[in-house]
Amino acid sequence: MTPESVGRSVARDRHPEPAPSGEARRYVGQWVEDEAIGPDRVRAFVLILRTRGCYWADVKGCTMCGYSKDTLGRSATPEELAEQLSRALARYHDEPYVKVYTSGSFLDDREVDPASRAAIVSAFSGKARRFLFETLPEFAQPEGIGPLKDAFAGELEVALGLESTDPTVLGRFINKGSSPAEYLAAADRLSALGVRTKAYLLLKPPYLTESEAVADVVRSVREAAQHFDAISVNPVHIQNGTVVEWLYHRGRYRPPWLWSLVDALREGAAVRGGSRLVSFPTAGGLPRGPHNCGECDARVLAAVQEASLAQEFGPLDALDCGCRAEWRTTLAYAPLGVEA
Numbered sequence: 583m584t585p586e587s588v589g590r591s592v593a594r595d596r597h598p599e600p601a602p603s604g605e606a607r608r609y610v611g612q613w614v615e616d617e618a619i620g621p622d623r624v625r626a627f628v629l630i631l632r633t634r635g636c637y638w639a640d641v642k643g644c645t646m647c648g649y650s651k652d653t654l655g656r657s658a659t660p661e662e663l664a665e666q667l668s669r670a671l672a673r674y675h676d677e678p679y680v681k682v683y684t685s686g687s688f689l690d691d692r693e694v695d696p697a698s699r700a701a702i703v704s705a706f707s708g709k710a711r712r713f714l715f716e717t718l719p720e721f722a723q724p725e726g727i728g729p730l731k732d733a734f735a736g737e738l739e740v741a742l743g744l745e746s747t748d749p750t751v752l753g754r755f756i757n758k759g760s761s762p763a764e765y766l767a768a769a770d771r772l773s774a775l776g777v778r779t780k781a782y783l784l785l786k787p788p789y790l791t792e793s794e795a796v797a798d799v800v801r802s803v804r805e806a807a808q809h810f811d812a813i814s815v816n817p818v819h820i821q822n823g824t825v826v827e828w829l830y831h832r833g834r835y836r837p838p839w840l841w842s843l844v845d846a847l848r849e850g851a852a853v854r855g856g857s858r859l860v861s862f863p864t865a866g867g868l869p870r871g872p873h874n875c876g877e878c879d880a881r882v883l884a885a886v887q888e889a890s891l892a893q894e895f896g897p898l899d900a901l902d903c904g905c906r907a908e909w910r911t912t913l914a915y916a917p918l919g920v921e922a
């Protein structure tokens with residue numbers, strides 16, 4: 583079975599049935615996490631709204647993304663979004679950094695209508711210093727950004743899932759619908775509008791070896807740095823209902839080693855220019871997330887977080903464990919089950 587045929591099969595199964603209104607009035611999740619704004623260590627309020635989710639997931643979807651499982655299966659009404667926001671604000675304690683996600687594109691009118699977008703951003707204005715949201719590049723246009731800049735007194739930050747600047751990795755292995763050039767052009771448009779930009783880069787998409795994955799991230803950091811204010815390296819974690827999970831259950835994929843993440847950050851730091859480089863892995867240390875041997879995972883993850891917050895990557899050189907030798911033997915392993 584080819585990557586394309588697996589992707590088509592998974593895409594057919596991943597989208598939920600339309601949800602009732604009661605479910606649509608509850609957000610997916612909310613938490614507070616450590617972050618930084620410039621040199622300042624701050625707390626970030628994170629909110630995942632329940633919307634229709636990413637339209638691309640309905641068409642083909644990305645090989646590692648299972649976020650459509652948390653969507654409504656339909657567009658949320660303004661009233662439903664307002665109720666989600668109201669419930670979230672009851673838990674907001676003036677954290678200076680706010681991140682709002684929709685399992686897709688905040689700027690897509692099918693996910694969040696323009697009036698609701700402005701209301702969500704405005705609710706945090708005067709309290710938060712920075713407001714972050716995600717979008718696909720085609721929605722990163724002046725008509726969508728302008729009203730949000732008017733509604734928010736602080737900095738807007740727009741995150742784009744660039745994942746890789748290699749067209750083959752992005753288009754075939756990750757199955758994105760836009761090219762690297764379209765992501766870079768969107769970042770330049772946003773910068774021209776006075777908006778901060780952040781790129782997500784994926785560590786170890788399917789069909790890459792550990793060493794190829796590290797090289798892909800480092801090259802992507804170098805090529806993206808001139809377009810983005812910040813770059814986040816996101817190691818793959820295995821989500822339900824994805825191509826990556828299909829491969830994982832057949833012994834054809836292992837999540838990246840944390841040693842690969844350490845190398846990607848160390849080498850990426852040398853070519854990042856003025857961009858902020860960070861990594862806050864999801865499911866770190868778990869079998870379905872980036873992990874080492876289990877003995878050193880917590881220590882390595884803590885060092886990665888500290889390096890990301892402090893922007894000091896030199897201390898990563900001191901990390902070591904007996905499993906590092908095992909990791910070195912896997913660097914050149916070809917992934918199983920890849921069909922040309």
